[in-house]
Amino acid sequence: MSRWTPKFSSNSLGSLDRERAQMRQAVPVISGYLLRKEARERGTYSRPTPMVCKDLVVQNALYTGNLEAVKEIFSRGFPNDVIIQPQGGAMRWIANGKVRGLWSLTYEQELTTPLHITAGRGFTECLRHLLLRGARVDLAPGGNTALHEACEECQPECAKLLLQYGADVSAKNEDGQMPLHVCTERESLECAKHLIAFGAVVNSQTLDENDTPLHVAARHGLPEHVDLYLRHGAALNLQNDDGHTALNAACSHPQDSRSLERYARVCHLLMDAGADVHISDADKQTPLHMACKNANPEVVDMLLKQGALVNQMDYGGDAPLHNILKVVAYKIDHEPERIVQALLNYGSIRVWPGALPKVLKYCSTSPRTIEALINAYDRLRITDAWVEAIPPEILQKHQEFFESLFALRKTPRSLQHLARHRLRSFLEGRLHTVVPKLGLPTFLRNYLMLAFRDYVH
Structure with missing residues (x-):
């Protein structure tokens, strides 16, 4: 029995060769797509690392908010997610094994993006252009997102624009803070309102x-x-x-x-x-x-x-x-x-009476504080230690008050004060509720509540 052999024309063979070539070219694309799909499902896929830019021309355009320059630089073909790496000299304390430490001029690098720079400085139109060009709104190479930056620098219009382009109100920075947590200035109120309007918890x-x-x-x-x-x-x-x-x-x-x-x-x-x-x-x-x-x-x-x-x-x-x-x-x-x-x-x-000289030493610059404390007692044993506790310059500045205080070494408290003390002791803990209800004259009510007279008697 003879075996049947298919016969192909030159046209059909050429078509088959082209199909095989297309399949060979498609295999890497399909394989790459499947690998990325699998990685995304596993949570291990990340987009390519953005390009780092140290170009001073680019930085100058961004930091000054030069819209025309920004439009020219970030035009078709220029990467949108470029990372800016400004450098500046800073003195830092460096320790080593031979000496305790020394101050050294080093260069600290801070990673940021065009979005961060424009959002933090309130360059709304520059920010809008970058967003329209497709810049990633939640990129955070330095720890903060651009939304964190706008809120921290109190730029409500930029914060609102970022939110309109899908910025994550729940994104956490490197310190575990969401944008609402970095609204720490009075001028950031409008930023906080925008965040809540866009769903911040x-x-x-x-x-x-x-x-x-x-x-x-x-x-x-x-x-x-x-x-x-x-x-x-x-x-x-x-x-x-x-x-x-x-x-x-x-x-x-x-x-x-x-x-x-x-x-x-x-x-x-x-x-x-x-x-x-x-x-x-x-x-x-x-x-x-x-x-x-x-x-x-x-x-x-x-x-x-x-x-x-x-x-x-x-x-x-x-x-x-x-x-x-x-x-x-x-x-x-x-x-x-x-x-x-x-x-x-x-x-x-009250303060233990034996500790009053120490209190005098640390509170002597406020005679009224001492007056309130002293008037909480019906009697006091004033000694030379009291006088020695007051610095001479303070004694001279508030001479009249301290003379009235030290005069109590030789004389008892006045009958008026003793009556006050007796009534205060009876009403202790209830003065603030009882005294206003007694219908007393203003002077007497204030006297019971230790109103200041700038001397003791």
Whole structure:
């Protein structure tokens, strides 16, 4: 039997050769696609690393917001996801095995992108051009996304533009913070509003400290941000890793005299919304302990009216009165005497009489603080140690007050003061509620509440 052999024309053979060639060319493409698909499914695929650019012409166009230059540079064919690597000299402390250390001029490199540069500097049109050219909106070579950068630098229009192009409101930077967590300036309020409008979670927590945006806003004394977050359902009494609620965070943050009012507004908003004034941190310090340590009289008054415990001790055995007495010398412009007065009127423990010379030494720059403390006793044993505790320059500056104080070495307290002390002892812990209801003349009511007279009698 003869075997049948197919016969091909020259045309059919040529067609077959072309098909085989096309298949050979397609194999790498198909294989590459399948490999990338498999990698994406496994979560191991990443796009190619962007090109690093050190060109000063490119950097100058971006850092100055030169729109025409940016359009010319980032035109068709130029990579959109280029990484900028600016360099600059910086003195750093270098340690080695032979000497303790020395200052050396080194070059620190910071990775950024055109999106970061334009977003952080408010160059909205340059940013728009880059986004239209297809730049990756969530690229973060230096740890922050461009959205982090815009919010941190208080550039609301750039933040809004990035969000419109799909920026991730939940992206975390290298410190575990989302864009809402880096809104730490008063001027960043509009950025925060845009983030929430685009779906940012108002109770999201950082990875390192478990801070919420409310913690951050309270810590930085931002009443408008606090109000915004509360209106969008922020959790009031959520504690971070240090045990701080937002109220604890506001009370514990160092405050200069110019920021006292802002922090008072923050605390007022939080307490009006129902913040718990009794929650203590890991060291058992309550908001009242912290407000006394930072010497904010308005916040102390609010906390006391909300029922804060005036004699609660922290782990170190300190009551709120101890905290304010420790900082009087450094917080004179905060009116620390008002805090001491308020604490005593709410039933605070007094200083052990044997420790009064030490208190005089550290609080002598605030005679009114000493006046409030002294008027909490019916009798005192004043010795030479009291006089020696006052620095001569302070003694001279407040001579009239200290002369009235040291005159008590030879004379008893006045009958008027003894009557006051007796009534205060009877009403201890209730003065702030009872005295306003007695219908007393203003002078007598103020006298009972330790009003300042700038001398003792």
